[in-house]
Amino acid sequence: MKTRITELLGIEHPIFQAAMSWASSSSALAIAVSNAGGMGVIAAGPMRPEAFRRALAEIKAGTSKPYGVNIPLTDARAAELLDIAYQARIPVMVASQGGPREHLARFRAIGAKWLHVVASVEHAKKAEAAGVDALVVDGAEAGGHPPPSEVGTLVLVRRIIKATRLPVVASGGIADGAGVAAMLALGADAVQLGTRFIATPEASVHENYKRAVLAAEVDGTTLVARGRLPIRQLKNAFSAKFEAAERSGASREELEAIFKGSSLRQAALEGDVEWGKVEAGQSAGLVNEILPAAEVLRRLVAEAEEARRRLASL
Numbered sequence: 001m002k003t004r005i006t007e008l009l010g011i012e013h014p015i016f017q018a019a020m021s022w023a024s025s026s027s028a029l030a031i032a033v034s035n036a037g038g039m040g041v042i043a044a045g046p047m048r049p050e051a052f053r054r055a056l057a058e059i060k061a062g063t064s065k066p067y068g069v070n071i072p073l074t075d076a077r078a079a080e081l082l083d084i085a086y087q088a089r090i091p092v093m094v095a096s097q098g099g100p101r102e103h104l105a106r107f108r109a110i111g112a113k114w115l116h117v118v119a120s121v122e123h124a125k126k127a128e129a130a131g132v133d134a135l136v137v138d139g140a141e142a143g144g145h146p147p148p149s150e151v152g153t154l155v156l157v158r159r160i161i162k163a164t165r166l167p168v169v170a171s172g173g174i175a176d177g178a179g180v181a182a183m184l185a186l187g188a189d190a191v192q193l194g195t196r197f198i199a200t201p202e203a204s205v206h207e208n209y210k211r212a213v214l215a216a217e218v219d220g221t222t223l224v225a226r227g228r229l230p231i232r233q234l235k236n237a238f239s240a241k242f243e244a245a246e247r248s249g250a251s252r253e254e255l256e257a258i259f260k261g262s263s264l265r266q267a268a269l270e271g272d273v274e275w276g277k278v279e280a281g282q283s284a285g286l287v288n289e290i291l292p293a294a295e296v297l298r299r300l301v302a303e304a305e306e307a308r309r310r311l312a313s314l
């Protein structure tokens with residue numbers, strides 16, 4: 001499949017493995033996806049500088065194909081992480097949060113392509129005006145930080161395709177090849193999958209996390225901290241406690257204390273899937289098998305082709 005994104009980045013398949021803090025905060029998953037012809041992405045957000053440097057050296061040695069790095073630009077350590085990525089001459093940046101403008105010239109000078117993650121029409125237009133190469137558009141189904149507006153992927157992706165001229169990578173709620181084909185039919189130039197890639201041997205999260213994703217139904221997630229900067233995660237004791245506090249009229253400070261009392265790290269590294277933030281998308285309900293990342297890629301491509309054939313025969 002050739003699209004503006006496969007041409008821009010020099011990848012075989014228009015399929016990204018989403019940046020996922022902890023799950024893709026090492027080189028294994030991204031190497032497997034890039035070697036299989038997709039776009040593997042290392043999530044630098046939670047990584048210490050030495051670990052990030054090491055992962056970049058590993059991915060350089062582990063694949064000759066393009067790969068990406070995600071840095072949340074509003075993170076207090078963003079400048080340091082950006083310097084490391086620049087020194088490693090990474091081929092693709094998938095930046096999230098914050099403004100890209102001040103960083104573009106430096107990364108262009110090393111030949112890197114800059115994709116920006118957005119979750120609203122306003123931010124998409126801003127990123128286009130700043131001069132990014134392409135957009136990753138996250139809809140409400142997405143795990144992690146979906147749009148506070150709660151507009152779904154189908155509508156938000158279509159709207160942003162109409163509102164900008166940039167290639168769009170659709171993200172949120174895609175777990176199989178039918179979803180890939182649906183987004184390409186909508187006009188997207190690629191897709192991004194996060195939750196599907198948690199259920200791989202290469203994802204660096206605790207086995208309890210993977211099992212919880214497999215066990216979840218499509219209604220098994222919830223938005224915690226709705227109306228502020230919500231996270232989508234699997235329903236558990238932590239989300240129930242937060243929601244009960246909201247219902248009982250807890251103050252902003254009390255809610256903040258509950259929110260900060262739990263972390264993604266707790267779920268991802270320690271396996272505490274009851275009290276940790278088990279970030280995952282609605283597509284967890286479509287994932288029921290742990291498969292090697294390369295096999296996930298192979299099936300996505302085969303199923304997308306099958307969906308195309310089905311459409312053509314209608």
Ligand SMILES: Cc1cc2nc3c(=O)[nH]c(=O)nc-3n(C[C@H](O)[C@H](O)[C@H](O)COP(=O)(O)O)c2cc1C
Pocket residue numbers: 018019020021023043045070072095096117138141142143144145171172173174192193194195196278279280281282283
């Ligand atoms: C566990 C987890 C961690 C995430 N961490 C990040 C991150 O560090 N940076 C980022 O830009 N997006 C992050 N996301 C969002 C993903 O990049 C992606 O947008 C989302 O997973 C797509 O939705 P899906 O899970 O339905 O495929 C995370 C998502 C999950 C599930």
